[in-house]
Amino acid sequence: MIQPPPAKLKRTRVLFVCVGNSCRSPIAEAIARHSASDVIEATSAGISPLGRIADLTRKILLEKGVNASGLESKGVREASAIAPDLLINMTGIPGRTIFPDMPVEDWNVEDPYGEDLATYRRICEDIEGRIEELAERLRQKARAERQSS
Numbered sequence: 001m002i003q004p005p006p007a008k009l010k011r012t013r014v015l016f017v018c019v020g021n022s023c024r025s026p027i028a029e030a031i032a033r034h035s036a037s038d039v040i041e042a043t044s045a046g047i048s049p050l051g052r053i054a055d056l057t058r059k060i061l062l063e064k065g066v067n068a069s070g071l072e073s074k075g076v077r078e079a080s081a082i083a084p085d086l087l088i089n090m091t092g093i094p095g096r097t098i099f100p101d102m103p104v105e106d107w108n109v110e111d112p113y114g115e116d117l118a119t120y121r122r123i124c125e126d127i128e129g130r131i132e133e134l135a136e137r138l139r140q141k142a143r144a145e146r147q148s149s
Contacts (some may be wrong), residue, residue, distance in 0.1 A: 006091055009142035011041045014134075015084035017091060017099075021046025021073040022054045023113050023120070024090045027061065028127050032068045035128075036135035039142060044071075045079030047098065054113060060120045064128075089136075105134075 016028035023042035032042035053071050061068040087102045089095035092111070095104030107130055112123045 009039050009139060010145065011037075011039055011140065012138050013041045013082055013085045014043075014088060015076075015079055015082065016042065016044040016085070016088045017076060017079075018044075018109075019046055019048055019049065019091050019111065020050035020113060021075075022050040022052060023057050024109050024111060024123065024127065025088075026053050026057055026068075026071045026073070027124055028088065028090070028131060030066050030068055030071060031064075031124075031128050031131050032135070036131055036138075039135055039138040040083075040131075043082055043084075045074050045076040045077050047076055047093075049073045051074045056112070056115075056117055057121045059117065060124045063121075070077050 014027040014032065016032070018024040020139035021044055025046065031041045032040045036042075051056075051072055051073050053068070058068045058071075085103065087095065087099050087104045089099065089104050089106045090109045091098065093110070095106045109126060109130075110119075110123055112120045
């Protein structure tokens with residue numbers, strides 16, 4: 001018997017923010033698009049964008065088989081046009097102080113900029129684990145909302 005496709009879950013618009021939008025937030029954006037696109041519509045930005053994605057950011061994503069095409073360093077104002085449902089703050093500054101009117105979750109993630117490839121790998125693993133946990137929370141929330149409606 002042919003089964004109908006599973007019902008689509010509601011996607012949450014997530015804006016990942018770090019300082020330069022060159023390392024941490026683009027890594028998070030790419031990983032979320034790769035492994036959690038069923039529940040996360042991801043973009044990223046920086047509070048002081050560097051204007052380019054670090055070469056080691058692209059290299060570490062390529063090593064993991066994650067598509068880095070389309071990543072670009074941009075500012076929060078430009079990226080917030082998507083009207084995010086959730087902002088993931090990796091700046092090291094408490095999110096409520098710089099994003100007082102947005103739903104914010106602070107992630108304490110070390111900045112790998114200027115460090116070696118081993119540091120990028122470690123930080124990428126940290127971000128990947130956090131994305132997996134976030135995606136699971138969002139999946140559970142979407143399922144609960146679907147069942148209650």
